[in-house]
Amino acid sequence: MSDFLPEGIIINILKRLPVKLLICCMCVSRSWYTLITSPDFISTHLNFALASNEGPPLLLLRRCCIRKIERYELYCDNVSFDRHFTLEFPFRSINPFFTIIGSCNGLLCLSDDRLFYMNTIIIWNPCIKKSVLLPEPNLVYNSYGSFMQSLGFGFDPIAKDYKVVRITYTDFDRRLPQIELYRLSMGVWEDITHLALKYIIHNRSRQAYINGATHWIARYVDGNDLILVFDMCAEVFREMILPGNLAKDDSPRNKELMIYRESLALVSCDVAGVEHDFCVWVMKEYGVVESWTKQFNINFHDFGGGFIKPLWVRKDGELLMVPKDGCLVSCDSNGAQVNNLGLSGTSSEEYLRSVYVDSYMKSVVLLEKGPDFNDAVTFSKLPSLQSDDCGSDGSCGSHYRHSHEVNQSVRQDNRFHA
Structure with a gap:
């Protein structure tokens, strides 16, 4: 018919x-x-x-269970937080778990760089079980020594192309980072270092993709904090001013960018005092600094201190977070009502830092890759540490390890960022 x-x-x-x-x-x-x-x-x-917006929006929840097994699930962002679907995760990592760079139009961008940089970056559509393993970037450990990288992932609505931007700071001079851009349509990394960044993106700064641009918390080389923006269409960087007096706040780890009701949002956390204090700011009109509005302020005096990680601002304004016992909770705008969502976890540091939440929508992007294109190809291409990279005690070579992770004092102070 x-x-x-x-x-x-x-x-x-x-x-x-x-x-x-x-x-x-x-x-x-x-x-x-x-x-x-x-x-x-x-x-x-x-x-x-x-455009349809049928049904409740979906949230992606990633947790790292025992034996380094990553569990990816979709939940409905409704009152009962119903589980919608469990995704099959087909990749292996040399690290405890992959870093999720971002989610966009049904695609996830993953990087195997949690403790050791393995030059493995994957664009994955879990709903149709197709993925792209990006080629090795131009700047890698075995040619340049230790460095720190920041990644961004998003969609160019004009060219209808998905892009990954990589900003790499070497130990030699962090004032002159190398910048590379990967376009899915081209399949290669292009050096765009000529854009000459004068900012340093804080390590583990979570990206927020909105309005065709990727956003990070960054800092002037000799100045205050700001929001660094990479426009996926124009392929240029620009900056935004933080709300209130947060630009002068000397604690970049305590700021996290998210998306709330299709607006850019900033979650700030004061961990200096005895009690954790969370503020959520929302940019009501994109790009207009004066439109920053403090949506709510929460004082978590009932949690007894320790590890508290904000995860996502839900559509009803509640804040998703994971406290030190590993359970997933949602609290209202003043912290008076805290709901346990029935998802238990563990108090281990590895588990707590693996919990990740982002918006998600199902799509068939990458379906055009054809019937023979599947994750089995990726398995055979993923790198692994060779035996000569490891010592007799099984510890891996220091040239793969992040320079900032070796610093014990930094690890102990890293309480807020995943």
Whole structure:
């Protein structure tokens, strides 16, 4: 019957289908397979999903269980926090767990750089089980020595391309970082160091992708904190001013960027005192500094101190976080009502730092890669530390280890960032 329907009507029907059912429709006929896997239809399906807003939004939750097993699950951002789906995680890591760079249009960007830089960066669509292993960057440990890197991931809506930006600070001169840009359409790293950054992105600064740009907490080389922005379309950097007096706050680890109701949000945490104090600021009008508004302030005096990690600001304004016992909780705007969401964890530092939450939407991006493109290819390409990189006690070579991780005092002070 589909042969008698105009293609426009078929597209209008198929674009409304969920990902799982759409995959099944690929088996109907060769023409449907060609249509569904075409870049134009994938873009149409994605845009329809973005505009429809049907059902509660989804949140991605990652936790690292025993034996370095990473567990990825989707939850509905509703009152009952219902589990929607469990994702199959197919990758292995030399580190305790992967760093999640960001989530965008159904894609996750992962980097195997938690303790040891393995030059492994993956763009992954877990719903269709397809992924891209990025080529090795230009600047790597065995050629340049130790360094610190910051990564950003996002979508260029004009070129309809996904991009990864990599900013690398060497021990020789952190004032002159090397900057590389990867475009999924091209498949290679391009050196864009000529953009000449005068900022240092704080290590482990979580990115926030919104309005076609990636945002990090950064600092002037000889000055105050700010929000550094990389425009995925224009491929240039710009800056934003932090709200209130946070720019002069000398504790960059205590600031975290997130997205709240499609607006840029900043969660700041004061860990200097006896009680943890969280503030959430929201930029009501993107790019307008005067629109920064303090959404709520929470004093967690009932948690008895210790490790408290903010994870996400929910659509109803509640703050998702994980306290030192490892459970997942949600609290209202003044901290008076704290709800245990029924997801238990452990008090181990590795588990607490592995917990990650981000917004997520299902898509068929990467489906155009074809039937033979799957994660099995990635398994055979992932690097691993060779035996000559490890000492007799099994400890790995220091040239792979982050220079900042070797510093014990930094590790002890790193209480807020994951």
